[in-house]
Amino acid sequence: MNVSSARKMSIRQLFAPALLAMALAPMALTAQANSHGDHEGQGPDRERMEERMEERRQAVYERADISAEKQAELNEAHAEHRDAMHALREEHHGRVAEILSEEEQAALRNAMHEAHEEYRGKHGKRGHHDDHKDERADSE
Structure with missing residues (x-):
């Protein structure tokens, strides 16, 4: 193995977790957004969303050259995290119900x-300031 391939490997290993986090962040935010409110997030739409998320996660794993064994470990960690977040959310909803009436x-x-x-x-939709749009339009 020459120095450049060793360097590439170390850079890949260095950036793989960051790439994975960036790729999974939109999915996590989507899942979080869908968990708010009174709906349970069940049914065919939820199943399709989970399938798309799994496909994206697998594509990122392949792009990052993550082994099948580590992919399985990551998928297990993801499932454990999702379940823990669901349990914590349910606990929080119960606590809020103890404090506030339904009204x-x-x-x-x-x-x-x-x-x-x-x-x-x-x-704006993504939380960015739109103030600069007017300034750019005026300067053109």
Whole structure:
């Protein structure tokens, strides 16, 4: 093995976790966004989303040249994390239900939804400021 291939391998190993995290972040955010509210996130739409997420995860594993054994370990870690997050979310919902009445919970959900919509109106869909659009348009 020459020096350049050893260097490439070390760079690949160095950036593989970061690449995997960047690729999985949108899926995690999508899953988190779908977990809010009263719906259970079950049914054919949820199954299709999970299938797409699994396909993307496998593509990233292949791109990062992750062995099949490590892919299985990562998939197990992902499943454990998902289950732990689900359990924690359920625990939190139970705690909120102990603190707030159903009417108060509904009012809080509505207020959070309104605040979210206001934020999206000011910052755009992805949370970026749209202030610079006007400045660029004026300078052109």
